[in-house]
Structures are given as structure tokens and as C-alpha cells.
Amino acid sequence: MPELNHSDAPQPFPILIGDIGGTNARFSILADANSEQEHFPVVQTANFETIDDAIKLTLEKSKVQPRSAILAMAGPVQGDEIPLTNCDWVIRPKTMIANLGIEDVLIINDFEAQALAIAEVADDHRESIGETSENNAASRAVLGPGTGLGVAGLIHTQHQWIPVPGEGGHIDLGPRSERDLQIWPYLEAIEGRISAEQVICGRGLQNLYHAICKADGIEPSLKEPADITTHALAGTNKQAEETLTLFVTYLGRVAGDIAMIFMARGGVYLSGGISQKILPALQKPEFRAAFEDKAPHTEMMKTIPTHVVTHPLAALSGLASYARKPASFGLATEGRRWRR
Ligand SMILES: Nc1ncnc2c1ncn2[C@@H]1O[C@H](COP(=O)(O)OP(=O)(O)OP(=O)(O)O)[C@@H](O)[C@H]1O
Known part of the structure; x- marks a missing residue:
């Protein structure tokens, strides 16, 4: 038996x-x-x-x-x-x-x-965002926006890699800028709360886009998450463009928080279905700027590498x-x- x-x-x-x-x-x-x-x-x-x-x-x-x-x-x-x-x-x-x-x-x-996968990632299976040097023996973290927002740490200790799964996608996400304060009242909450996963996943893209349209007094015209990112990357819809800019900003903000929690000096990896599809937006300054904007630890954050996992499996x-x-x-x- x-x-x-x-x-x-x-x-x-x-x-x-x-x-x-x-x-x-x-x-x-x-x-x-x-x-x-x-x-x-x-x-x-x-x-x-x-x-x-x-x-x-x-x-x-x-x-x-x-x-x-x-x-x-x-x-x-x-x-x-x-x-x-x-x-x-x-x-x-x-x-x-x-x-x-x-x-x-x-x-x-x-x-x-996903955490096991980031212990060893060949250069041709990742795209780096920003310029930093490698720290191969240090802890790492992975965030994957897809249907939901998966998060895990990979602690390096005693010559071993220890994956630490959790529910990090459900941490609170708060407004910081003037524009955030205009948009936040229109975001769909979960039991009164805006968790990271309410915004940073496929459904979250739709939630954010609708909130931006409402804040601008505009009727939303785009339905699927892929429609929003396609128009945003092509520069053919103003609200979609702002949605994607804010999406990568918030992803950078949460990725920075997760990096601090795990002291992930070895790097933060972005996996999941969406990261690869929005690579050009992640390469713009907003993602890294939000990732590093962590006073009093801004200088430390500047040394932490960020990558998109491009390995198909x-x-x-x-x-x-x-x-x-x-x-x-x-x-x-x-x-x-x-x-x-
Ligand atoms: N081009 C795109 N831009 C933005 N979001 C997209 C795009 N294509 C698909 N999505 C969204 O990505 C989400 C699916 O993510 P993913 O491909 O990681 O699948 P999953 O269900 O999380 O994982 P699995 O394939 O293991 O079942 C859906 O919400 C989908 O609408």
C-alpha cells in the first residue's frame, strides 16, 4: 500500500x-x-x-x-x-x-x-532589465504575473538553495503618486482591499485599465488583457498606454518589496505568461525606477539585478x-x- x-x-x-x-x-x-x-x-x-x-x-x-x-x-x-x-x-x-x-x-x-528554476538560468534563457553585476551565491526571488500573481523566494544558505513558496501575490498594494490617488477609488477591491494580485496579473490589467478610463471619464473600449498590452505597445490607445506604464511601475514596486523581504541580492526574476509579452515596457525606466525607489535602501536596491525569464519551459x-x-x-x- x-x-x-x-x-x-x-x-x-x-x-x-x-x-x-x-x-x-x-x-x-x-x-x-x-x-x-x-x-x-x-x-x-x-x-x-x-x-x-x-x-x-x-x-x-x-x-x-x-x-x-x-x-x-x-x-x-x-x-x-x-x-x-x-x-x-x-x-x-x-x-x-x-x-x-x-x-x-x-x-x-x-x-x-519556478523558484527551483531560477537557481541556474542560462543567459539565453533570460533578459536582464537594468545594468547590475551578478551575485551568484546570494538569495533570489521570483514573481510571475499570469492568471494570478505567483511569488516565491529562493534562499541560499549552507551551500543549498531553499525554495520558499508563499502567498506574496496577496500583499497590499497602496497608492503613492497623485495619479495613483485619482485611480485607486475606481479599482475593484477584494473584500475592501487592493491586493497586488488585484492589479498585477491578466485580470488586474483589465481592472487597472477600467479604473484609468473611469478616472478620465472615458468609456472603456478594450476587453482582453492582450488587447490592452497590444494597443499599449503599439501606442494606439492612450489609456492602454498608461495602464501598461502603471502596470510595470506597480510590478517594480512589489518586486522591490519582495527583494527586500528575501534580501534577494542574487536577483529578482519575472516569470509567468505576461512578463515576456511586455518586455519592451519593462525595459523602459519606470520598472527599475519603482524597484529602486525604496528609501532608506535605494543604494542597495540599485545593486540587485532584475531579469525576465524567457525559458519556454x-x-x-x-x-x-x-x-x-x-x-x-x-x-x-x-x-x-x-x-x-
Ligand atoms: N499579450 C498579453 N498581454 C497581457 N496579458 C496576456 C497576454 N496574453 C495572455 N495574457 C493573460 O495572461 C494570463 C495567462 O497567464 P499564463 O500564460 O501565465 O497562464 P497561467 O494559467 O497562469 O499558467 P499555465 O499556462 O501554467 O496554466 C491570462 O490572464 C491572459 O489573459
Whole structure:
């Protein structure tokens, strides 16, 4: 009978690696610590009744049968039945072990996987924002605006990287400028509160755009987050342009706060679906200016690098790094590793 078991022994190869999102699930297999990952076609979660069905189909295309699995998913990992946020799948590690020929399953949070991914990012998998020097052995942080705003730290201590997931996307976001004070009353709040995620994510772009239109007494004409950023980047809609300028300003402000909390001298990385799409706006002065505007620590903030992660499968690459060298990471497995 498979049991919850937080052994620190490395998981046996071959290892199935999975990044399970609300819309898409991405899988790969790592045959051994020195192999490249074998990638499989992206799976649309809506096309499969269960995650086990999706894994079965994926394994039919594989040359090797995995002995263990590491899966990252959006949402808290609790108990033996783990429902996914934003899709109908429920992860049941015990059933996976019984039915898929796997003997060892570890489930972690998707932003922990993003944190694992920033321990080692090749230059061609990131774009730097601003000019700073590297500090390779220092702690880092990652923020990902997408459907929501994911945040995690990656603490460097005792020659290990320790991912620290949390709910940092839900910290308060306050007005600072005169213009902020004009816009704030029109932002949609959550139980009376403007959290960072009310503004810094896809839905947040819409919220901010509507608030700017209301503050200007204009009827909003743009619907989707992508319409807003496309018009903003093309310079074809005044309110969309201001929305994107303020979006990167607030993202810089929150990224700076998170950098201070984790003392992330090793850098702050921006992941998620939106960061790459608004790269030209992030390269303008506003993001870095807001990031550094942290008196009395402005001089320190100027030394902290900021990057956009451009790796198309960053979470999988983070999970693979961990699978290859688990001893390099202080990843807690208590309550989320099941073994036969
Ligand atoms: N060009 C764009 N500009 C701004 N926002 C966009 C753009 N394209 C998509 N979005 C928004 O990004 C969000 C989706 O983010 P992302 O691609 O990170 O997906 P996710 O659901 O968070 O992650 P996953 O793919 O793992 O399920 C949606 O709110 C979507 O409207």
C-alpha cells in the first residue's frame, strides 16, 4: 500500500516530470542524472478526464518507463486527494502508484518549481532589465504575473538553495503618486482591499485599465488583457498606454518589496505568461525606477539585478535541476511524497 513518506532518499530514475497548469500540462522524462529531458507534446487538461489518463497517453510515446514522478501544480498540496485550481483534475498519488507502474511520487507547488528554476538560468534563457553585476551565491526571488500573481523566494544558505513558496501575490498594494490617488477609488477591491494580485496579473490589467478610463471619464473600449498590452505597445490607445506604464511601475514596486523581504541580492526574476509579452515596457525606466525607489535602501536596491525569464519551459527545467541534484536543494518533502 503506498504511503505518505518523507524519506530524504533521492527519487529513483527514470523520473517523470510534470508542470500541471489550469489549461496546459507539460511532461518530460529524465532517464538519469546526466541525460537531457525527453519532452512530450503539451497536453490540454480539458481533453482528459483525469491526470492519470493524460500520463498514460504520454508514457505510450516514451522510450522508458518512469519509476518516480515529480509534479508541480497550482494550489496547496494537502492530503491524498489534491484538486487543481482552475481545472477538474484531482491528483491522487496513491492511485498513480497503483495504476501507472510508478513507485514514488512527489507533488510540489508550481511557484516552488519556478523558484527551483531560477537557481541556474542560462543567459539565453533570460533578459536582464537594468545594468547590475551578478551575485551568484546570494538569495533570489521570483514573481510571475499570469492568471494570478505567483511569488516565491529562493534562499541560499549552507551551500543549498531553499525554495520558499508563499502567498506574496496577496500583499497590499497602496497608492503613492497623485495619479495613483485619482485611480485607486475606481479599482475593484477584494473584500475592501487592493491586493497586488488585484492589479498585477491578466485580470488586474483589465481592472487597472477600467479604473484609468473611469478616472478620465472615458468609456472603456478594450476587453482582453492582450488587447490592452497590444494597443499599449503599439501606442494606439492612450489609456492602454498608461495602464501598461502603471502596470510595470506597480510590478517594480512589489518586486522591490519582495527583494527586500528575501534580501534577494542574487536577483529578482519575472516569470509567468505576461512578463515576456511586455518586455519592451519593462525595459523602459519606470520598472527599475519603482524597484529602486525604496528609501532608506535605494543604494542597495540599485545593486540587485532584475531579469525576465524567457525559458519556454522554466518550471520543467527547475524540476529537472532538482531531480538531478536533490542534495543541492533544501526542498521540504514532508506530507507530499508518497512511496510504495
Ligand atoms: N499579450 C498579453 N498581454 C497581457 N496579458 C496576456 C497576454 N496574453 C495572455 N495574457 C493573460 O495572461 C494570463 C495567462 O497567464 P499564463 O500564460 O501565465 O497562464 P497561467 O494559467 O497562469 O499558467 P499555465 O499556462 O501554467 O496554466 C491570462 O490572464 C491572459 O489573459
